[in-house]
Amino acid sequence: EDVDVPSRRVLITGATGLLGRAVFKEFNENNWNAVGCGYRRAQPRFEQINLLDSIAVHDIIHDFQPHVIVHCAAERRPDVVESQPDAASQLNVAASGNLAKEAAGVGAFLIYISTDYVFDGTSPPYKETDVPNPLNLYGKTKLEGEKAVLENNEDVAILRIPILYGEVERLEESAVTVMFDKVQFSNKSANMDHWQQRFPTNVKDVAAVCRQLAEKRMLDPSVKGTFHWSGNEQMTKYEMACAIADAFNLPSSHLRPITDCPVVGALRPRNAQLDCSKLEMLGIGQRTPFRAGIKESLWPFLVDKRWRQTVFH
Numbered sequence: 001e002d003v004d005v006p007s008r009r010v011l012i013t014g015a016t017g018l019l020g021r022a023v024f025k026e027f028n029e030n031n032w033n034a035v036g037c038g039y040r041r042a043q044p045r046f047e048q049i050n051l052l053d054s055i056a057v058h059d060i061i062h063d064f065q066p067h068v069i070v071h072c073a074a075e076r077r078p079d080v081v082e083s084q085p086d087a088a089s090q091l092n093v094a095a096s097g098n099l100a101k102e103a104a105g106v107g108a109f110l111i112y113i114s115t116d117y118v119f120d121g122t123s124p125p126y127k128e129t130d131v132p133n134p135l136n137l138y139g140k141t142k143l144e145g146e147k148a149v150l151e152n153n154e155d156v157a158i159l160r161i162p163i164l165y166g167e168v169e170r171l172e173e174s175a176v177t178v179m180f181d182k183v184q185f186s187n188k189s190a191n192m193d194h195w196q197q198r199f200p201t202n203v204k205d206v207a208a209v210c211r212q213l214a215e216k217r218m219l220d221p222s223v224k225g226t227f228h229w230s231g232n233e234q235m236t237k238y239e240m241a242c243a244i245a246d247a248f249n250l251p252s253s254h255l256r257p258i259t260d261c262p263v264v265g266a267l268r269p270r271n272a273q274l275d276c277s278k279l280e281m282l283g284i285g286q287r288t289p290f291r292a293g294i295k296e297s298l299w300p301f302l303v304d305k306r307w308r309q310t311v312f313h
Helices: 020-027 054-064 078-083 085-106 137-154 175-186 205-220 237-247 277-280 290-301 307-313
Strands: 009-013 033-038 068-071 109-115 157-161 190-193 225-228 255-258
Touching: 009 020, 009 054, 020 033, 020 068, 020 157, 020 205, 020 277, 033 054, 033 307, 054 085, 068 205, 078 085, 078 137, 085 109, 085 137, 085 175, 109 137, 137 157, 175 237, 175 290, 190 237, 225 277, 237 255, 237 290
Parallel strands: 009 033, 009 068, 068 109, 109 157, 157 225, 190 255
Antiparallel strands: none
């Protein structure tokens, strides 16, 4: 029997990662023909492509002829970027510029995923027109990636997003979910950052925004440029940890708020809140309340299985 393959084609880079998996799923479940590519964890589900191999990138784009490319692949861990600047720059800047050039070659609409860390966090909330001033090398490479993309292709969307969480394969996949063990093991006190203001954002919501943006673009070629999306609940990591404890009826008295600016690791902006009104005015957006989203993301990692019954029944 002929299987009805949707005619709209989307290629997702970094489809094995936390955001990429959600983006792939969102398009796939909404009548798009989605192809995901990854590198280390690609097979068997996704195409294995090294984004630094320009011939391989050219070939997959020319073979598949996507209408849309969502570029999720990046080195996004600020401390890793500081320690491996050349590798991070290759992926975040050079590969992004090349992808934009190849997208232009087949007339594909590229959505480049960027970050709130392009801002220094001193005068939030930030509009798309505000001047970036990244404090750390990660923010700098993502901003250079934005520029490399625009130099090779003006017909793109840049989507800046903040700290992400969602359905993780390992707790370490997200800077939000990684706190769960500290929350669960309440026999020892845990220091939690209570200085940096964050806006935790569910990857499902970002995926929905990418799809809505792509679909709007298919109808209206003027949809392009820089956009911001984020959750709208302002929380420090300490407040997130307390909300996680609360969601699972766990104690939080062992969590200790640290209000000083962190001294180790890459510099972080104090509050890089993104103004999302530009997308909202286009009728684009989706927001999952943090408590609902975090419960859905973390319950498989509950150590005390008895809690599962009380949480869900």
